[in-house]
Amino acid sequence: MNYLEFDKNKLVNLSFSLTHELLRANRSGSFATTTLVFCNTRKYHGLLITPQPLIDDEMHVLVSSIDPTIIQHDTEFHLGVHRYPGGIYSPKGHKYIRDLKIDAIPKTTFRVGGVVFSRESVFVSNADRVLIKYTVEECNSPTTIRLQPFLAFRQRHKLSKANNFVDKTYKKSQNGVNFKLYQGYTPVHFQFSKEVEYIHTPAWYYNVEYLEELNRGYDYLEDLFVPGYFEFKLKKGESIVLSAGTKEVNPKGLKRQFTAEKNHRVYRSSFKNNLINAAEQxxxxxxxxxxxxxxxxxxxxxxxxxxxxxxxxxxxxxxxxxxxxxxxxxxxxxxxxxxxxxxxxxxxxxxxxxxxxxxxxxxxxxxxxxxxxxxxxxxxxxxxxxxxxxxxxxxxxxxxxxxxxxxxxxxxxxxxxxxxxxxxxxxxxxxxxxxxxxxxxxxxxxxxxxxxxxxxxxxxxxxxxxxxxxxxxxxxxxxxxxxxxxxxxxxxxxxxxxxxxxxx
The missing domain is CATH 1.50.10.10 (Glycosyltransferase)
Structure with missing residues (x-):
């Protein structure tokens, strides 16, 4: 039994899971925060929120989210969750979540038919970079994983709207690509611990709704830019580590770095350790x-x-x-x-x-x-x-x-x-x-x-x-x-x- 653990019954209940939030920080100014099921309900939610000193002294949401999709037998199972006007959630990936356990770092496990798929994330200490480890823990047949990044590139107190100034191009990084939507920003490098395929299909996703902003009486609709998606295959027991950061790194060491960062965190095995872990943020x-x-x-x-x-x-x-x-x-x-x-x-x-x-x-x-x-x-x-x-x-x-x-x-x-x-x-x-x-x-x-x-x-x-x-x-x-x-x-x-x- 983990000290912090949420089962499927709680997570599929959006009235519970959307009102409980996760926060991770890198101890040098960057952080990530979202709800238990990765459905952003605030304009302040995001996967990579970091300073942009060439623009201002504020924090900026660069990456809003990354939506995974499991593909088996040409059937797609979308694990992301977004809210749109009218209280519509699409996709409804929370229904596939089996549990969320928070030890040193959060680990979310999904189940889609015979596939058991997990996601773990940790920030790199003193660097504007988050590492996400995806693992196929169980499967009965070849499994393809698709990852779709939703980009914002805007100051955290503001919202992004579709525009003609966005740079829809991309550049290659080692085992990945990088994007820089506007002048003045640092690019975000998406790099993997092994080679993957990137398919460039730039598009805007309109009117993503942030429920907490709506309830607070603030602007609550945002347009997010999705440049394309990454695809790769994983076998049973195989993992891949994704690095999303403002500087290009050598992808060969991503798995070792993920393990080192995880081991460096305070294990949440007691109430005291939870307080220490929280204090460090x-x-x-x-x-x-x-x-x-x-x-x-x-x-x-x-x-x-x-x-x-x-x-x-x-x-x-x-x-x-x-x-x-x-x-x-x-x-x-x-x-x-x-x-x-x-x-x-x-x-x-x-x-x-x-x-x-x-x-x-x-x-x-x-x-x-x-x-x-x-x-x-x-x-x-x-x-x-x-x-x-x-x-x-x-x-x-x-x-x-x-x-x-x-x-x-x-x-x-x-x-x-x-x-x-x-x-x-x-x-x-x-x-x-x-x-x-x-x-x-x-x-x-x-x-x-x-x-x-x-x-x-x-x-x-x-x-x-x-x-x-x-x-x-x-x-x-x-x-x-x-x-x-x-x-x-x-x-x-x-x-x-x-x-x-x-x-x-």
Whole structure:
């Protein structure tokens, strides 16, 4: 019995299988995500989703899906699943699925008459390339396999529509071909572990429907380009590995690489191992940077989310060196006393009053885990000083320390805390003034700064910060606490106190 396993009864029930999703990442920015039966229900679903730096700083869906077909005695059995307007599913390949087992990697097994056919996939670590292993486990007669790639080549927040600008040609790669639908994109190389036949029959498939986008009120119809298909024969017990990636590789080593990548993954044999496996999906190392993705499938790297999640994704699984690499990357992005809320470089937004304070907390957890006080001061002490001084003296977004030692911030039209949803150009919950959790983080930052200076024996004056720290507990109680209500205000703006109950 596998720790994660889905049987036929669940998988053929689309109300179940379409609401459960798979996610795999390569630890360097690329990922794949879809439903349990490979029917994409979001514009964010795809088999190869990867950065395209020559176009923008966003992620792009290059390969939407690859549909297998089993051919026996001139009869075709289509294993793909797509939804079209009117709730029509075509083909209905989910009816052939026998089970889905997720150990180190997902394995889906299909049964078509006497043919038992399996599909396993794994990303190549630190490369924009996915490997898919197809195996004929049982068959009574010669079996032909056809693979049909559905290509999107578009930014993940957008949808592809049929057009006359698409490049319908292809070029040869070793044991395969490659496609580049538009200028600026990297080509996608489809290569196999043995020679296959490619038949070029370019065509658009119109109005593929994404159910989740429809339910969310977004555009939900996409046209996908299918350049042709690959065909090959497999005998009983024989496997073939397909590589779909942005760079051409030597196909002779694909089977060995697939096995090596699979063995490198954490086996999902327990709840703990599932958490470790999941944690690894959020780390990306690319172009000398080590970062945390705020969430899949549509978030990028966010400062606040990085510092909050860093201890759980790294220190809790015994990887302090990974925590340090992330802190080093993020430290370079400090601008004045602020970290980017989201984005990077010239595209960064700094409207986060708490990200710099969570930075202190993340370093604090790193130090408590490793005991490396002196190293932490050497690497991060100057940055921490800049943040404290900036908050004390005042910085962007009217962030400043008041006479009572508490922190206030906010300008009209900007949300600075984690409750930063925007509707019609305005913050849904602005929380201007003194948010309660910001001042808790502020006090913790000062206290940890003092502790770090003392334990690292740094020659830095701290008497001023000790005086501020002495003020804060009484000021905090006077500003936020209410004896009659028995709880803290959520935020205070001048004479106004907000008493909404929130998880702050």
């Amino acid at each position: 959020f780390i990306q190392k690319r172009d000398g940077r080590t970062e945390i993705v705020a969430g899949y499938p549509w978030f990028g790297v966010w400062g606040r989310d990085t510092f909050i999640s860093l201890p759980g994704l790294t220190l809790s699984i015994g990887k302090p060196e990974l925590a340090k690499a992330i802190l080093d990357t993020m430290s370079k992005r400090l601008s004045g006393p602020l970290f980017p809320n989201l984005g990077s470089d010239n595209d960064a937004s700094y409207n986060s009053i708490d990200a710099p304070l969570w930075y202190f907390w993340a370093i604090q957890q790193y130090v408590y885990k490793t005991g490396k006080y002196k190293e932490a001061w050497t690497n991060y002490g100057k940055k921490m000083s800049v943040i404290l001084e900036g908050y004390k003296n005042g910085t962007e977004y009217n962030i400043k320390m008041l006479e009572n030692g508490l922190i206030s911030g906010g300008i009209d039209g900007k949300a600075l805390t984690w409750m930063d949803a925007i509707a019609e150009g305005k913050p849904v919950t602005q929380r201007k003034g003194m948010p309660v959790e910001i001042n808790v983080l502020w006090y913790n930052a000062i206290m940890f700064f003092i502790e770090l200076v003392n334990k690292s024996k740094a020659k830095v004056p701290i008497s001023e910060w000790e005086s501020v720290a002495e003020k804060i507990p009484q000021s905090f109680t006077e500003v936020f606490w209410d004896n009659e209500k028995g709880y803290l205000a959520d935020y205070v703006d001048g004479e106004y106190k907000n008493w909404d109950i929130r998880p702050n």
